[in-house]
Amino acid sequence: MAVLSATRLQDLLGLSDEELLAVLDADQLELISGDLDHKPELPILLALLAEAEENAGAATLRRWVRATGPAGRPLDLLTQRDFEAFERALATLAERGFVVSRRRDPGASHQAKPR
Helix, strand or coil, rough: EEEEEEEHHHHHCCCCHHHHHHHHHHHHCCCCCHHCCCHHHHHHHHHHHHHHHHCHHHHHHHHHCCCCCEEHHHHHHHHHHHHHHHHHHHHHHHHHHCCCCCCCCCCCCCCCCCC
16 A cells, blocks of 8 residues: 555656655665555645645646745755645645746846837
């Protein structure tokens, strides 16, 4: 059961094996053997992500988790195991939606203004 949950989390967010291990603070042997029952964050994360997946879709979540938002990249929050900040980032996603904006490159030339 735990292996299926870990695989579900990995697929839902598009995590690499290394990222998944960091999020779960687990080693490869724990993951392969399914010895993740002592990791309460796994079912909690899946529960938190269920509503976001329903509202935004899995493809959007995979993109969102790697995008820089108001609190930084959600993936960084996860791999740092700052689940409280990740939960706040999910709340922001629910409130604002997935907002994509281009950052202006300070070295780029400015667009000409019409006369």
